Every structure is written in structure tokens, then in C-alpha cells.
Amino acid sequence: MSPELVAGILDRDLRTLRREIEAYPEEGQLWEAVPGLPNCGGTLALHLAGNLQHYIGARWGGTGYARDRDAEFARRDVPRSELVAEIERARAAVAAGLARLPAAALAVEYPEVVGRSRVRTDEYLVHLCTHMAYHLGQLDAHRRLVTGNAAGVGALSPNELASARPAAD
Numbered sequence: 623m624s625p626e627l628v629a630g631i632l633d634r635d636l637r638t639l640r641r642e643i644e645a646y647p648e649e650g651q652l653w654e655a656v657p658g659l660p661n662c663g664g665t666l667a668l669h670l671a672g673n674l675q676h677y678i679g680a681r682w683g684g685t686g687y688a689r690d691r692d693a694e695f696a697r698r699d700v701p702r703s704e705l706v707a708e709i710e711r712a713r714a715a716v717a718a719g720l721a722r723l724p725a726a727a728l729a730v731e732y733p734e735v736v737g738r739s740r741v742r743t744d745e746y747l748v749h750l751c752t753h754m755a756y757h758l759g760q761l762d763a764h765r766r767l768v769t770g771n772a773a774g775v776g777a778l779s780p781n782e783l784a785s786a787r788p789a790a791d
Contacts, residue, residue: 623716623747623748625720625721625724625725625747628721629716629717631751632674632751633716633717633784634782635755635778635786636670636709636712636713636754637782638779639667639758639761640778641777642667642758643663643664643667643706643779644706645765645769645773645775646663646765646769649694651663651765651768652700653663653698653720654768656768659763661695661700661762661764662769663765664693664697664705665695665697665759666760667693668693668700669757670709670712671705671708671709671711672708673694673750674712674716674754675712675717676689678719678720678750679711679712679718680721681733682718682723683719683722684718686721687715690791692723699729703775710729719741723743729742729783730742731743732781739747752779762774762777779786
């Protein structure tokens with residue numbers, strides 16, 4: 623595993639996040655509560671963008687991002703344009719932060735306590751990728767339920783991985 627590999631996966635998933643947010647026909651649908659789902663689409667977008675801007679952008683990218691995790695879950699009716707801007711800031715933070723992470727740092731402890739635990743950096747980066755995918759699935763379910771549209775947005779396509787090349791026939 624390399625920082626470039628993680629950066630490529632997270633960039634693909636952040637592009638998917640943007641497509642999901644843009645696929646809600648009405649902006650207000652991003653904030654509709656659905657019984658049985660703990661978060662709405664807008665909340666998940668704020669949480670995912672904030673999470674990556676903190677754990678990668680601020681930590682290694684030197685972005686100066688100051689996370690307010692409580693606000694990620696409390697804010698409502700944030701305009702779609704602001705959600706998209708946060709996603710794009712997260713993309714830039716991931717690219718900048720992981721470009722500055724030396725491969726040797728993967729085998730050492732992540733530089734801050736996470737959930738009252740110390741973990742290795744490589745393991746935590748894998749966790750950040752799976753955390754992203756988990757919440758993307760929740761967001762996709764929310765969007766389908768509130769819009770009534772079962773169409774997908776091409777989420778998590780292997781064709782969007784950085785190493786993807788056309789297959790030979």
C-alpha cells in the first residue's frame with residue numbers, strides 16, 4: 623500500500639460523493655429525515671468532507687483545517703453549493719496531504735489518538751477508506767428513498783481507479 627493508492631481511492635469516492643449530492647433533484651431532499659436512517663444526505667456529506675479534511679488535510683497537508691465534528695451532525699439546510707465546495711476542499715486536502723506523507727510513515731503510529739486508541743498509519747488510512755465507503759452506502763440509500771429514484775450514480779466504480787486501463791479483448 624502506498625499513500626498514492628489511498629489518495630486515488632479516496633479521490634474516486636469523493637467524486638462519487640459529489641455525484642450523489644448532485645443527484646438529489648431538489649436541494650431540500652438532502653435534509654429530509656427518513657425513519658430508520660440515522661443521518662440525512664447533507665449530514666453525511668458534511669461529515670465525510672470534515673473527516674478527511676481533518677485526518678489527512680490538517681495532519682499532513684498543513685491546511686490548518688479546524689474540525690467541528692458536532693457541527694457536521696447539527697447543521698441543517700446547508701446549500702448544495704456549499705456541500706459541493708466542502709467536498710472539493712476535501713479532495714484538495716487528500717491530494718495535498720497524502721502527497722506529503724512519506725511511505726515510511728505508513729508503518730508507524732498515526733500521529734494522534736483516534737477513538738481513544740493508538741493505531742498504525744497504514745491501518746488507519748484503510749479505515750478512512752472503508753469509513754468513506756460505509757457512509758457512501760448510507761447516503762445512496764437515503765437519496766434513493768427520499769427521491770424515489772432507484773438509479774445509481776456509478777458509485778465505487780473500478781473503472782475510476784487511478785490504475786484502470788481498458789481491458790484487451
